[in-house]
Amino acid sequence: MLQTLRSKILFYFVIISMIGILFVSFFIQWGFEASFKSYLDRNRDKKIERIIVEIEKDYKQSGHFTSGQIFGILHEQAMTDQLYFQLYDRFGQIQMDSSKIRGMMNSLGLTELAPNGDEWHSQSYTLKVDNEKVGKLTAIYPEGLIDDEYTFLQTIQLYIFASVCLTIILAIVFSLLFSKKLTSGLKKLSFAANELQQHNLNIRIPLKGLPTEVKHLAISFNNLAESLAKEEMLRKQFTGDLAHELRTPLATLRSQFEAFQDGIWEPTPQRLQTSHEELMRLVRLVNELEKLLAAENPQIRLEKIELEAGSVLAALWEMFLPAFNQKGVRLHIEEPLGEEMFLADKDRLMQILSNILNNALKYTSEGKNVTISISTEKEGYVGFVIADEGSGMAEDDIPHIFERFYRGDKSRDRKTGGVGIGLSIVKALMDAHKGMIKVKSKVNKGTSIILWFPRED
Incomplete structure (x- = not known):
């Protein structure tokens, strides 16, 4: 499946991106949800603490728990935050109970809990005036999120999910572009290598737009192609020069020997000396070539x-x-x-x-x-x-x-x-x-x- 370099780069880049995105989104969601619940708990504790202060202040002024102002505060908390209270005097007799509103609101469908939020929690607080116990306040509230809290958290999760999907799409798109750009240089190099194999010594790789590493490889390839082209030129030149060096004395010797054979020339000492000089010229050439081959031998021992x-x-x-x-x-x-x-x-x-x-x-x-x-x-x-x-x-x-x-x-x-x-x-x-x-x-x-x-x- 993953046979080409481009497919491998694309696959691993997308996999790493997705793993990173999922981990980041998980920690963001987990951290936000935990922080949000902690914020709600602190906010609820502050509300309870404020109500306790109001109740103790009202009791100190009136000497009883029947103030309409206190009942209004408890009723407001029940209606808006589903935070219910039961107020007891020091003898344990209930004086106010806003939890009854819960049943009425449930029957009218005015309350909404988050999934798994049907469990209720209660916590009691001692009421004191001048360091003397005057009663007890029990706060009752749901464990899960309610109404707008749950809707808000769902909205945040939806945004996170949308961001994850968008980031994955962008990762795939940019992976395609990146892998294409990276492998385009290697494709050029592969094409040029095939051309060089077909003896196209004039092939060169354009350096513009290549990554640094691939550019260095392309420069090395261009230098190699240039060196091979030069060597090929020298080889052809050497062959031509060698043929020229051999042709002149051989042509001279041939003409002289043909003249001797045809009786045109008499083999006088002077003419034989001329033929001998051309022959020695060939001998010197062969000797020089032998010396050159010996000197260029990579196994030469010094x-x-x-x-x-x-x-x-x-x-x-x-x-x-x-x-x-x-x-x-x-x-x-x-x-x-x-x-x-x-x-x-x-x-x-x-x-x-x-x-x-x-x-x-x-x-x-x-x-x-x-x-x-x-x-x-x-x-x-x-x-x-x-x-x-x-x-x-x-x-x-x-x-x-x-x-x-x-x-x-x-x-x-x-x-x-x-x-x-x-x-x-x-x-x-x-x-x-x-x-x-x-x-x-x-x-x-x-x-x-x-x-x-x-x-x-």
Whole structure:
């Protein structure tokens, strides 16, 4: 029955509302009825007390209980409040009895008692004048409510019942509206999830009008959809770039081999060397792809050890100085002031720094500088800063440089021989080290890359 979230919310909301309303109405009615009866009892006691005072005052003045004024008061109470009295003198002889009026009023149908109000209660009071007993007054009255009292209480109960019914109706109506509004966001989310499952990566959930919790869920979903759309775009771009990278050397090799087969070309050493270069280009591409797959493998195992930044800089100096001298680019090493220790896999670290330095060397012209230094600005990390005076990059290209085969300048691979995977490998290995990369670059000014490695695992 209660299969949907909306039906469950509606059911439990209505049940809780009804229980709360019934409890409140019960306590209101019970408390009001008890307070009302207490009020009537106190009012009756005050009337009896006032009559006693009048009787004692009249007796003190006249010396007997036959005053017409007293009889008029007793008669009035009998007619209006069904409060009857029997007045006795000190010898026990009855002097006045207004209870006889009850029988006459009953026969004429002028009295009305509440249900279960047919029991009568009597209470006697001693009459005293100057501290001397002069008689006794017995008050007789019904246990239940009478006439207007009962009608008044019934009216209040009717209002309470009407309020309960109206509140229940409002609770149901607002429960319907509330459950519909709450589940509408979840329905949108469900619809969007189904669309995403059908590969509609452009689907987004409108955030307007959603509750805060559902809005946060919708934001997460939109971010997921955007991320999937970006990944799909990168996948297609990677496939296209890979096909392009493979097509050029393969087409060249095919044309050359067909020329050899058709006798158009003689297999001279120079032509064989050209074919060999295209073949090696394919080999380099496959090797770079293998390195990238290895670096992006989530099961990659790093043999982290404690390293000292200064010794790493010294090793880089020995490794790259000949290549820099050969091209005529000046390599500067800025030694740290003290020992800076951090954790890293030494082989992977050198692979990361070598890729960055190779890029710096490729895009820096003869006579210019490349500088390597250590930064400790970020607490808990040691940073390797590699700054060159090369061609630089446009600001729009910086967020994409770690994507596979991405190049801001589409012709740079032809000039340098790269395949556009080196920085993707750097990003994957830095993620494996739980490190961070920061890039700054300006066109024709140079590029600065900071590689942050954590001091502790």
